[in-house]
Structure formats: C-alpha cells, structure tokens
Amino acid sequence: MQRIGHVSRRGFLFGAGAAAAIGASAYGQGHAMRRIAPNRASEAFDPDVELELICKRDETSILTGRPTRVWRYAGHLIKGPANALTETPGAYLGPLLRFSKGQKVRIRLRNELPEETITHWHGLHVPMLMDGHPTAAIDPGETYVYEFDIRNRAGMYFYHPHTHEKTATQVYRGLAGAIIVEDEEERALALPSGAFEIPLVIQDRSFDDDNQLAYGDDMHTRMFGFYGDRALVNGRCNVTLDVANRPYRLRILNGSNARIYKLCWDDRTPLTVIGVDGGLLEKAETRPYVMLAPAERVDLLVDFTGRPQGSKLTMLSGEFYGLLPPMAQRMMGSNLPMGEAFPLFTARVTETSSDSWKPPEKLSTIRRFREADIANLDNPIPIAITMAHMAMLLNGRPYGHDDIQPHERIPVDSTQLIEIFHERGGMGQGGMGQGMGMGMMGGGGMMRGRMGGMGMMGMMSMAHPIHLHGQQFQIIERSFEGDEDAYATIREGFIDGGLKDTVLVAPGERLRIAKRFGDFKGRFMYHCHNLEHEDAGMMREFSVE
Ligand code: C2O
Ligand code: CU
Ligand code: CU
Numbered sequence: 028m029q030r031i032g033h034v035s036r037r038g039f040l041f042g043a044g045a046a047a048a049i050g051a052s053a054y055g056q057g058h059a060m061r062r063i064a065p066n067r068a069s070e071a072f073d074p075d076v077e078l079e080l081i082c083k084r085d086e087t088s089i090l091t092g093r094p095t096r097v098w099r100y101a102g103h104l105i106k107g108p109a110n111a112l113t114e115t116p117g118a119y120l121g122p123l124l125r126f127s128k129g130q131k132v133r134i135r136l137r138n139e140l141p142e143e144t145i146t147h148w149h150g151l152h153v154p155m156l157m158d159g160h161p162t163a164a165i166d167p168g169e170t171y172v173y174e175f176d177i178r179n180r181a182g183m184y185f186y187h188p189h190t191h192e193k194t195a196t197q198v199y200r201g202l203a204g205a206i207i208v209e210d211e212e213e214r215a216l217a218l219p220s221g222a223f224e225i226p227l228v229i230q231d232r233s234f235d236d237d238n239q240l241a242y243g244d245d246m247h248t249r250m251f252g253f254y255g256d257r258a259l260v261n262g263r264c265n266v267t268l269d270v271a272n273r274p275y276r277l278r279i280l281n282g283s284n285a286r287i288y289k290l291c292w293d294d295r296t297p298l299t300v301i302g303v304d305g306g307l308l309e310k311a312e313t314r315p316y317v318m319l320a321p322a323e324r325v326d327l328l329v330d331f332t333g334r335p336q337g338s339k340l341t342m343l344s345g346e347f348y349g350l351l352p353p354m355a356q357r358m359m360g361s362n363l364p365m366g367e368a369f370p371l372f373t374a375r376v377t378e379t380s381s382d383s384w385k386p387p388e389k390l391s392t393i394r395r396f397r398e399a400d401i402a403n404l405d406n407p408i409p410i411a412i413t414m415a416h417m418a419m420l421l422n423g424r425p426y427g428h429d430d431i432q433p434h435e436r437i438p439v440d441s442t443q444l445i446e447i448f449h450e451r452g453g454m455g456q457g458g459m460g461q462g463m464g465m466g467m468m469g470g471g472g473m474m475r476g477r478m479g480g481m482g483m484m485g486m487m488s489m490a491h492p493i494h495l496h497g498q499q500f501q502i503i504e505r506s507f508e509g510d511e512d513a514y515a516t517i518r519e520g521f522i523d524g525g526l527k528d529t530v531l532v533a534p535g536e537r538l539r540i541a542k543r544f545g546d547f548k549g550r551f552m553y554h555c556h557n558l559e560h561e562d563a564g565m566m567r568e569f570s571v572e
Contacts, residue, residue: 060191061428063162065171072174074133076107076126080146082188082202083139087119089264093238095119097201098140100186105135118262120228121186121204126177128210134173138165144197145171147189148206149322150304150528152178152498155549161191162428178546180391180526181213182306183226183278183324195284195558199242199253201262203228203282212391213307219276219328219384225268228282229319229371231255231363247358249417251351251489252285252559254361258344260372271378272334276301277327281319284558286365287350287490287531289520290325291316293341293370299386302326305499305526307391316345318520320492320531322556325522332383334376341373349513350490350533393526396501396541402441407539408434410553411450412491412532412565421553423450425564428550437544439571444503447493447530448537488534491560496551497571499526500542509535529556544571 081101086094100121104112107130113123126132138144143166147159153175156163165171184206188197205226218224232255233241243253260266281288290298300312304324317325334340346368348356356364363369398404413420424430437443502523507514517533532538544551554566 060161060164062164063156065165065169066156066163066173068133068135068172069174072131072133074106074174075130076111077105077133077135078107078112078124079103079105079135079137080121081137081139082144082146084141085119085201087117087262089119089232089259089262090234090238095234095238095240097240098197099201100146100204115261119201120262121202123204123226124186124206126206126208128177128180128208130177132173132175132177135170136165136173137170138167140167140197142167142190142193144188144190144193144202146173146186146202147496148173148175148184148186149494150179150182150184150499151175151206151208152546154547155551158496158551159189160550160552161189164190177208179208180306181208181210182302182304182526183207183280183326185280185282185322185324187282189552192562195253195562196242198282198558199232199284200240203230205278205280207278208306216387216390217384218301218386219274223271223273224276224278226278226280227260227372228262228280229288230259230262230282231284231286231361232257232259233361243360245360247355247360249559249563250414251355251359252557254286254359254363254365255283256362258288258363258369258371266372268372268374269377270331270374271380271382272331272336272376273380273382274328274330274332274384275374277329278324279319279327280324281321283321285321285560287321287492288319288344288371289316289347289517290319290371291343291345293343296340299328299330300325300522301328301386301390303522303525304528308522308525309391309393310389311386312522312524314519314522316520317522318347318517318531320490320529320556321558322492322494322529323527323531328386329374331374331376336376336379339373339375342371343368344371347516349510349516352489355489393501396442396503396543400442401444401541402438403444407444407446408437410445410447410493412448412493412555413450414489414491414560414565417563419555419560419563419565420450421555421565421567424567426554426566426568428568431550431568431570435567435569437569437571439548440543440545442541442543445495445500445540445542446537447532447540449488449532449534490531490533491565492529492531492556493553494529494556495542495553495569496528497547498543498545499528500530500540502527502530502538502540504539506537507533507535508537544569548572
C-alpha cells in the first residue's frame with residue numbers, strides 16, 4: 028500500500044493550550060445562541076433501548092509512536108439487546124448503535140468536554156427537541172436526555188455534534204459514530220450479516236510530528252473546508268479487512284468534514300450498490316464508481332467468491348476534477364489533494380467459504396411521490412447556494428435562529444418541491460432579491476451560466492453536499508450546464524434512485540427534490556454538510572407549522 032506522507036504543512040495543533048485559538052471569534056461568526064433547558068427523562072416513556080453516550084477527552088493510538096489526543100463518544104448500554112451498542116475497539120470512533128424500526132430509544136448524552144456540545148442523529152426522523160438543535164447545547168457536566176421512536180426504514184445513519192459554530196472542530200477531534208436501523212422488509216432478504224456486514228466510516232485527518240491532530244485554521248480551510256493528509260477508516264490508517272471468499276455487505280459512511288471520495292475498486296470491478304442514505308434501493312445498481320460526499324452513505328455488496336486465498340482488492344478514491352475551483356486545488360495544504368487517486372482500505376481473502384448468495388431481483392419498495400402529492404408544484408422552495416469571499420449563504424442569508432423567511436414556513440404533513448442551485452450573485456451581496464423569484468430561476472440564462480467560467484463567482488464555485496433534516500427526500504431531476512469534461516469524471520457516480528438526506532450539488536448542477544415534512548412541527552435545519560461551510564453560516568431553518 029502506498030505510503031502517505033504524514034508531515035502536515037499547516038500543523039495547527041489541537042493541544043491543551045492551542046484549543047482556545049479556534050473559538051468563535053477566530054472561526055465563525057460569533058453569534059450568541061439562545062438556549063433551551065436540557066431535556067430530562069420522562070416517566071411516561073418506556074424505552075426498549077436505553078444507553079448513555081459520554082462526550083469526553085481521550086487518547087488513542089492511530090499512528091505508530093505516541094497516542095493521539097482525541098474527543099470521543101464513549102457509550103454503555105443500560106437496557107436493551109446487547110447488539111444495540113458495539114464499541115469500536117482501540118479507535119476514537121463512537122460506538123456503532125443498532126436499532127430496529129419501531130423501538131423506543133432513550134439516549135443520555137453527557138458532556139465531559141471542556142466546552143458546550145449537542146448531538147444530532149443525522150437522517151433519523153425525530154421531533155425538534157430530539158434533533159440536536161444548536162439551541163439545545165449543554166454545558167460541561169450537563170446531561171441531555173433524548174427519547175424518540177425509531178420511525179426510519181432500515182438504513183445507515185450518522186450521529187455527530189451539531190454545536191453552533193463548533194460542529195467542524197468537534198467532529199474533527201473525533202466525535203462521530205454510525206447508526207444502523209433494521210426492519211422487517213430488510214430482514215426478509217437475509218442480506219450478509221454478522222461478520223459479513225462491515226460498517227466503514229471514512230474520514231481524513233492530518234497529524235503533526237508529535238502524532239497529534241492538526242487542523243488548518245487558515246483562510247483556505249474556512250473557504251473550502253478541511254482536507255487531511257491521510258484517509259482513516261473506522262479511526263485507523265491503512266486498514267486491511269480479512270475476508271472469506273463469499274459475499275459481503277459494506278456499509279460506507281463519509282464522516283469527513285469536507286472531502287468528497289470517488290469510491291472504486293483498484294481492479295475496476297464494478298460496484299454493486301444496494302442502498303444509500305435512507306436505506307435500500309428498489310433494485311441493485313452496478314456502477315464503475317460511486318461519489319460519496321460528506322454525510323452520504325452507500326451500501327455495497329461485494330462478492331469475493333472465486334477469488335484465490337491471499338488475493339487483495341483495494342478500495343480507492345479515484346481521480347476526478349471539477350468539484351473544487353482549480354485555484355483551491357493548488358492552494359490546498361494537504362498531501363492528498365482532492366481528486367487525486369489514493370487507497371482507502373484493502374480486503375484480503377484469508378478464508379475459504381462455500382457460502383454463496385445472490386441479491387434478490389427486488390430489494391425494497393419505494394413509494395414514489397406523484398405530482399398530485401406535491402403541494403407547491405409551480406412554486407418550488409429555493410435553496411440558492413452562495414459562496415462569495417467570506418459570505419457562505421443560503422438564499423442570500425447566513426444562519427440566524429428566528430430568521431424564518433416566508434418560503435421557509437412549511438405546513439406540517441405536506442410534501443414540497445425544492446430546487447437547489449448555485450447562485451451567481453454579486454460578491455457577498457446577499458440580497459433576498461437575488462435568485463429568489465422562481466420566474467428568474469426558470470428563465471435565467473444568467474444564473475445558469477457555466478459555473479467553471481470566468482469571474483470571481485466562477486473561481487469560487489465548488490460542490491456542496493446539501494442536507495435537510497427530517498425525512499429523506501427523492502431526487503426528481505438533476506441537470507447540469509458547464510464543463511462537460513470535468514463532469515464526465517463524476518457523473519456516473521450519483522445514486523439518485525434511493526431515498527436521500529444529503530445530496531452533492533456539483534458546480535453547474537441544479538437539482539429538484541421532493542420532501543415530506545411529516546409528523547413534527549418545529550424548526551428543522553437545512554445546510555451544507557461541508558462542516559466548515561455549515562459553521563460559517565451556510566445553514567438555514569425551515570419552520571414546520
Ligand atoms: Cu449531519 Cu444537520 O447534520
Ligand atoms: Cu442531519
Ligand atoms: Cu458548502
């Protein structure tokens with residue numbers, strides 16, 4: 028396996044003394060956030076699963092030599108089946124949580140960090156009070172009790188902090204974990220399970236000469252996000268999985284702050300995709316590669332049948348371009364420029380097995396939204412992405428609690444059409460007029476121009492993984508106008524047929540999605556999942572009422 032240099036050229040150290048240097052004033056916008064009281068356990072709630080997650084400082088060995096100081100979730104099960112919580116031994120990654128649809132879950136989140144925090148269950152459909160809203164942040168020493176029903180279908184979900192202007196740094200220090208939800212529809216398929224189902228969380232990190240996490244507190248990081256020198260899998264470097272020559276299910280989550288991966292096998296074996304963010308596809312799809320942006324998940328079947336003992340298959344991030352401005356690509360302070368090929372992990376056949384298994388023709392049923400289901404067919408809700416100098420905006424506005432705009436008010440139990448696109452407004456102009464009129468969006472030759480083109484906005488255009496809290500959405504349409512050659516390196520890697528909660532919007536792309544806002548009233552965030560962008564204000568809220 029190729030060795031990746033480990034000397035960070037930027038080397039901002041997360042030491043005890045240095046931590047204060049990335050406070051809100053240096054990093055984000057420094058807005059104070061109103062607080063609600065920490066939620067307490069309710070006697071009326073009788074949990075099937077109860078667990079405690081402690082956010083704490085710890086040390087773990089990642090590189091040879093000195094251990095690395097990290098922040099992590101340490102968990103223990105209070106009540107429920109033993110497989111509800113599985114620690115990731117010897118790694119900073121939080122325990123794998125495994126729930127079943129219909130279960131009642133209570134999670135006691137205890138903050139033993141030196142600063143405020145709050146946790147969000149990315150992809151789970153829960154009430155606002157259980158969603159990890161930044162106003163629910165708790166101080167050191169406090170506990171927030173979450174109680175919710177698992178309403179989601181089977182799938183892989185993601186828990187991570189959602190602390191106001193501190194999400195990127197808290198996730199970077201190690202606070203992240205995966206959730207797997209099971210249901211009857213999926214169990215009936217008898218997909219590879221137990222040792223043959225492997226969750227893989229991919230993250231990139233940089234280390235200083237003392238093996239400590241390094242984070243670039245510089246302009247490039249604030250503008251384009253953090254890009255590390257090494258790809259870690261489940262909190263470890265150079266991961267090799269020993270496998271038997273039989274089918275496996277690999278469940279991959281991109282837990283990186285900003286890096287986008289192009290998953291492909293080194294011998295060009297096509298990928299068999301069976302699911303995405305919100306669970307199984309209707310039918311397996313075969314792709315040469317899959318693009319995986321921060322917070323996206325992909326469920327792969329890999330059949331090692333027929334591969335000889337000792338043979339290896341390596342998952343790479345393959346070569347691509349066009350998702351970052353060339354200028355940013357050159358300035359990137361990482362030894363692992365985004366878009367260059369590098370290995371992620373290797374599977375090595377070490378056991379023989381006679382188990383064979385083929386995925387059934389039909390994996391699941393997804394009820395497609397029809398036109399009649401959609402409340403605003405002629406008037407889609409805009410999500411205009413603006414990235415101009417230091418302004419990271421959605422619909423021309425930065426994040427502000429209690430700043431709900433008319434198009435952000437949504438009737439509960441309605442299904443809405445949403446259009447996501449890049450705005451080409453004036454630099455940091457931020458007016459609501461820009462791109463807000465739907466007529467302008469429809470006709471707009473000006474706004475639909477080549478994103479890779481000339482001018483400041485073209486130079487600034489990059490891909491943004493847009494995430495909406497609450498129920499998963501369906502992608503109705505993805506259109507593109509721009510640099511076809513660059514687009515050709517990514518276009519086959521979007522799995523748009525499944526249920527999604529995070530979608531990559533490449534430069535020049537325009538997407539239409541349909542999303543249900545069911546069951547719960549309240550404030551639900553939507554934002555860019557490039558965590559540096561999120562913290563810089565590329566986040567807004569819908570008020571479901
Ligand atoms: Cu995974 Cu609002 O985030
Ligand atoms: Cu989320
Ligand atoms: Cu972004």
